[in-house]
Amino acid sequence: MAQVRTRFAPSPTGFLHIGGARTALFSWAFARHYGGTFILRIEDTDLERSTPEAVQAILDGMHWLGLSCDEGPFYQTRRMERYKQVIDDMLAAGTAYRCYMTREELDALRAEQEIRKEKPRYDGRWRPEAGKILPPSPVGAPFVVRFRNPTTGVVSWDDRVKGRIEFENAELDDFIIARSDGSPTYNFCVVVDDRDMAITHVIRGDDHVNNTPRQINLLQALGAPVPRYAHLSMILGDDGQKLSKRHGAVSVMQYEEDGYLPEAVLNYLARLGWSHGDDEIFSSEQFVAWFDLDHITASAAQFNTEKLNWLNAHYIRQADPHWLGAEMGKRLACNGIVTADGPDIRRVLVLYRDRVSTLNELADAIHSFYVVPHPAAELRAQHLTETALGALAALRENLSACVWQVAELGQAVKQTASAAGLKMPQVAIPLRVALLGMPQSPSIDSVLEVMGRERVLQRIDAVLHG
Numbered sequence: 001m002a003q004v005r006t007r008f009a010p011s012p013t014g015f016l017h018i019g020g021a022r023t024a025l026f027s028w029a030f031a032r033h034y035g036g037t038f039i040l041r042i043e044d045t046d047l048e049r050s051t052p053e054a055v056q057a058i059l060d061g062m063h064w065l066g067l068s069c070d071e072g073p074f075y076q077t078r079r080m081e082r083y084k085q086v087i088d089d090m091l092a093a094g095t096a097y098r099c100y101m102t103r104e105e106l107d108a109l110r111a112e113q114e115i116r117k118e119k120p121r122y123d124g125r126w127r128p129e130a131g132k133i134l135p136p137s138p139v140g141a142p143f144v145v146r147f148r149n150p151t152t153g154v155v156s157w158d159d160r161v162k163g164r165i166e167f168e169n170a171e172l173d174d175f176i177i178a179r180s181d182g183s184p185t186y187n188f189c190v191v192v193d194d195r196d197m198a199i200t201h202v203i204r205g206d207d208h209v210n211n212t213p214r215q216i217n218l219l220q221a222l223g224a225p226v227p228r229y230a231h232l233s234m235i236l237g238d239d240g241q242k243l244s245k246r247h248g249a250v251s252v253m254q255y256e257e258d259g260y261l262p263e264a265v266l267n268y269l270a271r272l273g274w275s276h277g278d279d280e281i282f283s284s285e286q287f288v289a290w291f292d293l294d295h296i297t298a299s300a301a302q303f304n305t306e307k308l309n310w311l312n313a314h315y316i317r318q319a320d321p322h323w324l325g326a327e328m329g330k331r332l333a334c335n336g337i338v339t340a341d342g343p344d345i346r347r348v349l350v351l352y353r354d355r356v357s358t359l360n361e362l363a364d365a366i367h368s369f370y371v372v373p374h375p376a377a378e379l380r381a382q383h384l385t386e387t388a389l390g391a392l393a394a395l396r397e398n399l400s401a402c403v404w405q406v407a408e409l410g411q412a413v414k415q416t417a418s419a420a421g422l423k424m425p426q427v428a429i430p431l432r433v434a435l436l437g438m439p440q441s442p443s444i445d446s447v448l449e450v451m452g453r454e455r456v457l458q459r460i461d462a463v464l465h466g
């Protein structure tokens, strides 16, 4: 295959959302797979809706996911001279023409078409044709520039996802490529850029299928090669509805905030509409090695939070302990919790990392190792009864002299229970409430070991004397 060049071309009007991130991922992986070039292009010509914050959010999202580009980011707003030049070239070549139709004339045309129950479309009155006499161009009057679209035949392409798609040229009117203020329009900029950037494969959402015939005609009028197109089907929410803000975390960075790992999100997105046999868990290197356009499904993909959580749990279990410790330290610090003076965070994490599906759950689970708990009155009433407090006092004595290792600590709890004529949980549960402020935890001997003698004794004392 010729040198592959793909692009991700977001309009910076909001966050990088899940659908956009998947488009970016597929374009990136395709270029990487073929040793090609991945280009980032910011389509910011809609000045009203584009914001620098949205540009930053897109860059942040891509950085977080590890989707680095080889060229760009290119900004369309910085290419205005180039667009103007191509418009002039097209006017000179006769592939585009000036149209002086006024707003009133256009409204009148629309009204007539409506009465005749016709699709609203430009009637070609300023389109130059052999033998046709055009009205004289009004001097100094505003005009738009229209593309001279072919009027007959079909425009078609073999979509790499959707198969063959055809449009009748007669259905496409001569669309505007430059507005009356001279600014170029959306489809035109895309085409000039795809040509100038020598894009070979356009991978994008299928909301662009209707733009593609116009873009192909324009490319052909410019004598440019037509790239291959792969239009990705939309992503539906968990409930089968089109994915939207209602579904909560639609911005990629929201996932970071909610405690997802980029590896998990990437792995999850990779499987959203693409498959490699039954493989569910794979690295981004494997994804790049396996990725192709043949295994993208034409039907809509459905978001499945449970599956994302399952993958995230997997990547949390696999995470490098140093990284995870540092990450947890950061997350807890955001809530004002200092971990430096507490038990070794990596040892605490070993106890909890298999029990959670997000980093936030993990932070919640371990935070009581770093702040003295204040068990709720209800919990105290239920678990710190007279008998329980008696057992905790005895246990305190045993623990103060105990060898601080799991086996010995387990033994100490057991012996304290049997000496008091109680079952193991009758001591272990109040002990958990005293140590962590909650009746459940991983095995109590490990909790004791990791928390350390001094802290354990302090916390027991706090409930005995508090």
Ligand code: GLU
Pocket: 008, 009, 010, 011, 043, 190, 203, 204, 205, 208
């Ligand atoms: N800027 C377009 C969007 O954000 C994408 C254009 C394209 O990929 O051709 O939807």
